Amino acid sequence: MRHMTASPRVRMSPDSRREQLLDLGVRLLATRSIDEISIELLAEEAGISRGLLYHYFGNKQDFHRAVVRRAADELIEVTAPSSDTDPLVQLMLSLGAYVEYVTDNFEGYVSLVRAAASGDEGMREIYEEARAALTDRLFEVAGREQLAALGVTDSAATRLMVRGWSALTEEVVISWVRSPAGVSRDDLLQRLAHGLVALVRDPA
């Protein structure tokens, strides 16, 4: 039963206030889509006036972008690459961490993906960066030689398919978490990992 006491006025340091608002934004993202987070709602939930938000973020769009960026950063951090030498093992581990994140953080993750697909250009840019960060590191650890050994060469077509695989993975994992339908976690990871290799391998 909070909110009963309309505390008079709390003056915080700009940093902690900003932090508080961003955290709250990410937390709210688990319950509603990004554009259901109105300034109105956020201000009330944070116990501040609407006007204050504009002291920290230029406008609603800016705030939304900042929230999404933070959520994306969390995702990237949590699914950080391990230090295994075998690129396929590496891939499986990363995928596993990713699946775990989506599982534990389902609603929030869905909101993140949705936000990325919104009309806003800057929003999509943020998400593109995050996606790139997630996939690029998979290829960085595997040297050019190791990739060649798998029948993979770097090319525009390859990059295109990797991008596609990202979209596939998102869709499949979200769908799987919603209803696994008897598909085991290991099977899922196997198919995704092998899928990437198959999609990216040079045509015979």
Place this chain on the structure above:
Amino acid sequence: MRHMTASPRVRMSPDSRREQLLDLGVRLLATRSIDEISIELLAEEAGISRGLLYHYFGNKQDFHRAVVRRAADELIEVTAPSSDTDPLVQLMLSLGAYVEYVTDNFEGYVSLVRAAASGDEGMREIYEEARAALTDRLFEVAGREQLAALGVTDSAATRLMVRGWSALTEEVVISWVRSPAGVSRDDLLQRLAHGLVALVRDPA
């Protein structure tokens, strides 16, 4: 130079009025995202009052859904399956038609995909149906035996990967149309088609 004459009041039959509004909605979708189509804008563009829209559609959400449903139906119709017997040829032809549609109708298509990813549940439902219609027919024409010959059996895992392949195809085609980066149309189609087969084939 329309809009100069604020024609006094035109009384149309409910059917043609509804049609006009939906068509206009789809047309506007080529220029802006779905939620940039405000009632305000639409009413002005259609030369009617804002209030009238509520005579035909319950609210903005309903109208947006109707517009997206219509756009999705157009896509399905345009990429209708041919009558070739070889499922792989069939797939290539369908994919070709799809790529052509996206090319000719780029902005509108992007808006459609974005709308589908919006927060609205009903919106996504509409899009899910459309996606299912697009992929299901690929598998219907190929009989169970033909699929078996390709090493494919129907299962939850298969359906999951098909769904993922849809997302992949969307992403890849949109990305390719934006910047082909030297990848030929044939190469694109080849990779998508082979990709589907590889993703869906039973694990060795």
Place this chain on the structure above:
DNA sequence: CAGCGTATTGAACAACCGTCAATAGTGCTG
């Protein structure tokens, strides 16, 4: 051409975004 059904309007209300001058915490200074 009068009358009727209903397509259509426009005013009114609500919710929300964004701005800005005024207010009041907080730390510093003498």
Place this chain on the structure above:
DNA sequence: CAGCACTATTGACGGTTGTTCAATACGCTG
């Protein structure tokens, strides 16, 4: 410890857009 300055914070205001509803007028019918 009192006063001061800095600035975080507020609240009221104007503008846009979604939604409702009683009043209006178009076009058909007898």
